[in-house]
């Protein structure tokens with residue numbers, strides 16, 4: 001039965017082992033392992049004296065020189081209580097913690113946090129303003145006005161006409177409606193971009209299935225295109241079965 005079960009063997013520094021150099025507590029180091037020979041030293045075939053002499057020290061070289069053969073593994077296993085480390089793990093941990101706490105001044109940390117927060121708030125504000133600008137129709141109208149007020153070249157004259165149309169489209173609802181309904185309040189747009197888009201979408205004529213089939217190009221008679229169109233790929237249908245959906249039904 002070992003003095004200490006292998007899983008429970010502990011790390012020791014040389015300094016710690018040095019303290020175990022008396023007949024009541026006798027430890028030796030061999031091949032970076034720590035052996036407790038307190039009980040064994042009295043039964044040692046080579047005599048207790050040699051072990052007492054080597055108590056608390058590294059006896060690797062002495063033992064290798066003294067023994068005729070390799071020491072019995074069972075005995076070595078039985079007396080082993082730990083292994084040598086340069087620094088104890090918990091001391092290492094303490095050192096790291098101490099170093100960390102020494103370097104971490106709370107003032108700069110708080111300052112960095114504050115700066116990060118301010119930068120995030122600033123970014124959010126800029127984002128919101130940008131979103132607002134993009135959404136607002138008056139801003140769009142102002143942009144159009146700006147473009148129109150720029151000096152134009154002869155080649156640009158033609159496009160100015162279309163810009164005017166664009167402007168009047170955006171402002172269209174400030175004018176009396178063709179159906180006689182009153183215009184929107186001064187400066188306010190009745191139609192938003194969303195409603196304009198909806199109107200445009202409703203103007204799209206939905207193709208009937210028959211029309212869609214008619215418009216589908218004929219399948220070429222051979223080659224790669226024929227293979228691709230033959231329905232051997234992702235859709236799993238022949239081209240004539242793939243009817244495009246355009247606009248609202």
Ligand code: HEM
Nearest residue numbers: 035045046050054059062063066067068069071075076079
């Ligand atoms: C855990 C530690 C040790 C164990 C288990 C151990 C075990 C033994 C055993 C089994 C023998 C008799 C067989 C042999 O000679 O190989 C022996 C002999 C001897 N051991 Fe150790 N030993 C230990 C440490 C040491 C140390 C540290 C020294 C010191 C220098 C030492 C010095 C000797 C000597 C001088 C002999 C007599 C050799 C002879 O008569 O030819 N032993 N030891």
